[in-house]
Amino acid sequence: MTVMPRPSILSVEPYVGGESKIPGVNRIVKLSSNEGAFGPPPAAIAAIEAMARDAHRYPDGGAKALREAIGARFGLDPARIVVGNGSDELISLLILAYGGEGTELVMSAHGFMMYDITGRWAGCRIIKVPERNLTADIDGMLAAVGPRTRLVFLANPNNPTGSILPQSEVERLRAGLRDDILLVLDSAYAEYVTRPDYDAGAKLVDASGTTIGGRAVGTTVMTRTFSKIFGLGGMRLGWCYAPAPVVDVLSRVRGPFNVNAAAMAAGIAALGETGWMQCAIEHNTLWRGRVVAALEAAGIKVWPSEGNFVLADFGTPAKAKAADDALKARGLIVRAMGGYGLPQCLRITIGTAEECTMVTEALTAFMHG
């Protein structure tokens, strides 16, 4: 006899993060995890350093100052914000609280991996809905919903495809779901989106529990992160905006000190660096366009992206692997996409100008080689 976890746990494939080392290569350029191109904002670095002296103190378990700073920045009620050890933690808590054995979780086929990983951990049956043109198919997702469905996840923009749905489609999804189904809008890349009609999710969160045209609107939660534009992936800091009943549930299940003091201080400082952030957004828009243009000129198909990354499509898994090898030989690490069911693709994070140029030159040489 031996100890055994619940059977569903053994169906979980451990998460494999972006690589960060290449044996024998000294200078590496890591463009595999969609981390901000410029490192942490300078004020966040100073805040983390200053925090070291108080490391013996427990953090504020209520995260009051951070929630107020997030609320002020995004125009949201701090009482409806919950912070987490990365948005991954909040995604996990939502799945564990609202899903579990006997329930189903619906996501799009190439949606973010953590919904699948944590969903299995919780014991949910995971329903992956085929996409159209690597974009979530709302009709397909609605058709996949069954009596046991309790959770629907949509990353908008999505990682790794970069695709985005218009607000009308997101609203159509919510309107088509029963009100005992929680819709989670994962807006990890919201800050990069430049479309005027984009809403990161607050509108549907606010509509939760109201009636539109005599029909009750179900519950929606929006998750956000400090790991991408804010350059704080190593601090593990995310947040969600949710209706009061969901905030109540999360405050029961989260650890009392789930976010550490340095992460909170860094987050508050990062929110204050609005000029720095604006530069990061402008850099991303400019260089994402340049990377797409250069790759297309080299004969590579690139899927349209609203995030800080692009998905390069080499047509076949073998060609994608050869391209990956060619990049590695130059110390460039991007993300292979086999785990996402897209083995013909590589996902490339938009780095600094120099890093972007290195990647596009390497891939141009590869295509001509």
Ligand SMILES: *Cc1c(COP(=O)(O)O)cnc(C)c1O
């Ligand atoms: C990076 C990412 C996250 C996770 O962010 P953390 O806050 O670092 O846990 C969540 N969702 C998507 C779609 C992401 O790409």
